[in-house]
Amino acid sequence: MEGLDHHYSHSDGKTVWSHCVVTAHLVSEEYSFACDFRSYFRKPYCEEEGLTFKSKNDLAIELIKDYESPTDEQIYVLVDSWYTSKKLVDACAAKGYHLIGGLRINRKIYPVGIGVKISEFASKYMEKDDTRSVTAGDHTYKIYEYEGKLSDIENVKVLLSWEDVFDSSESPFCILCTDCSLDVVTILRYYDVRWNIETGYRFFKDLLGFDHYQLLSHKGIERYWCIQFLTYNYLEYQRQEWKQPGIPMTIGDVVRRIRKDYLGQIVVYAYEQGLSKKPLADVLKQFKLTT
Template sequence: MPDIIIEQSQEVINYINMLKLPISGALKNHMVHMISGIITTEGNKNISNVYSRLTCNRNRSSGSRFLGEYKWSNEYVDYKRINHSLKTVRENVPEGTVGFFIVDDTLSKKDNSTKKIEGLDYHHSHSDGKTMWSHCVVTSHYKISEYSLPLNFKLYLRKQFFGQKAKKLFKNKQELAMQLIDEFTPVTETTYLLVDAWYTSGKLMLHALKRGYHTIGRIKSNRVIYPGGIKTNIKEFATHICSNETCIVTAGDDNYYVYRYEGKINDLENAVILICWSKKALSDTPAFIVSTDVSLTTSTIVGYYQNRWDIEVSYRYHKNSLGFDEYQVESLTSIKRFWSMVFMTYTFLELFRVSKKRSLKLETIGDTIGYFRKQYMVCIAKFAYSCAEKGVSLDDVVAKLGVAA
């Protein structure tokens, strides 16, 4: 009976080779194997399941050594992946295209009984409305033209994790976001930083301006503004606005009633704040959006901000389809390497999706994952047919595939 269940995906092999990583062929094969396994594995994506998808020669211990013991730098692999992505975008996107650099954070939640995994702590979950036992990861994402690409990630660790070295090593989430901004090299001349209300501090927005990026983001209702030179917060100010002072802005399928404030805020001498309601009577709770680029029209600011949703969509695919939360390794080295492989998998899928969008009708990452899973099933059928030709019994084929008869 053949040892290999299916041949490695040539598309994945080509992608790894294009990164020109200065690593051994064995390590490259591990990367190809893990990416292919992450894509084709349905259900839980622990290392055993991922490695058993393509061959029964490798097992959990082989994957664990790749993530925890072998000598390679996930930071350098991420650097090469990001550079290749941006080079691909640069070659395919017109120079005048506006790009959006998006920063946010997400939680990788674990069961409370999980104590041996390094770096876990209780972090506030916005979706759950309470603290959750988890890793907190600050990430960056790039949206430009048809491309929506994950870039980099930084693990947020609380100050006590570093002990006596905390003063030197600890970075809060704002500082990690600024690191991500510093590491990014835009493809085109105009790039906007898109963030939610947790990252629109004056310090971060000024840092982005120094790097050449205007910020568009949500802000909290207690932000101080100075209409007519009078100090107040935007929540209080919003209560005095009448519906005839707003304009209608359409974003996607939704209409918003928007009031535009332009002037000083407590962090910047001049900025735009949009106060947005979804009801004409202004009876619902408004949302507040800030833009440091005062030259943009109200509708453009709202339209640009809609692109921030891409990072939320990416989190959903990372977790629901690519196993971002499903690691069972314990060391931070192994965890970061696993995340690096998940980010590489997503990047490969997105570049493939854009390149084959029309010929294969791939609109989403979900479509692309579905395409490769169908290809995998074709390979399984070929494997079974090959075994039948060689006289291999059905029981042996079933055992080889690791499925129940």
């Protein structure tokens, strides 16, 4: 297969022989659509194939630049810690978007005008009274809220969070937000939308076979992924049509319902053919089955 290389898999916790894609997902109110993707190739592969190398951040910036909001509503770009770079923050700002994303603890903050890594600040200089309890959804967190400079980014809000209890020996989970007007609960609520997106990509793999293909050309593979995106978005539209108030419905529920309905249609068809006295051999032939 074209384009295969060694890429780090976060779900497997190791490097695997695979393809790699950078994707964009669009969430608006209750709707969640797979929007676009870019194939990522490592630099050695690009040099071998005569391709222009683009980092994952470069590809993410392309996706951001290509998206045009149909409304004047504020857009928030949600990313993991791999993408909270100055380049990507600036790309969002140029489009009038804000960014909310995970932040690595080796990044520097300036709580008293002196730069210190988040990991060092949390373990050496913070005390329990510096945090406050915040409840978002079904979870309670101990939060330290910082607003100010972050390394090479001028003014942001950073949340250092521990679930339930502050513990200086435990590394905090950190969230960066470029919209300093948002309160802590709103930032957590917005960032939590990423969980639904991650779940959606799990359905891509488990139910739609996003990573199950046997195609040699990378162009063919990308066409296959396009079909996958279209299928996912059809399922999301159907999910909105079928869901009922107070009863949660996932993409997985939609897939299982469609499969069940399809099986029912086959049974009805076979029954109707029996009533019309059609030979069994002909019916089996239509289903490409043998006795």
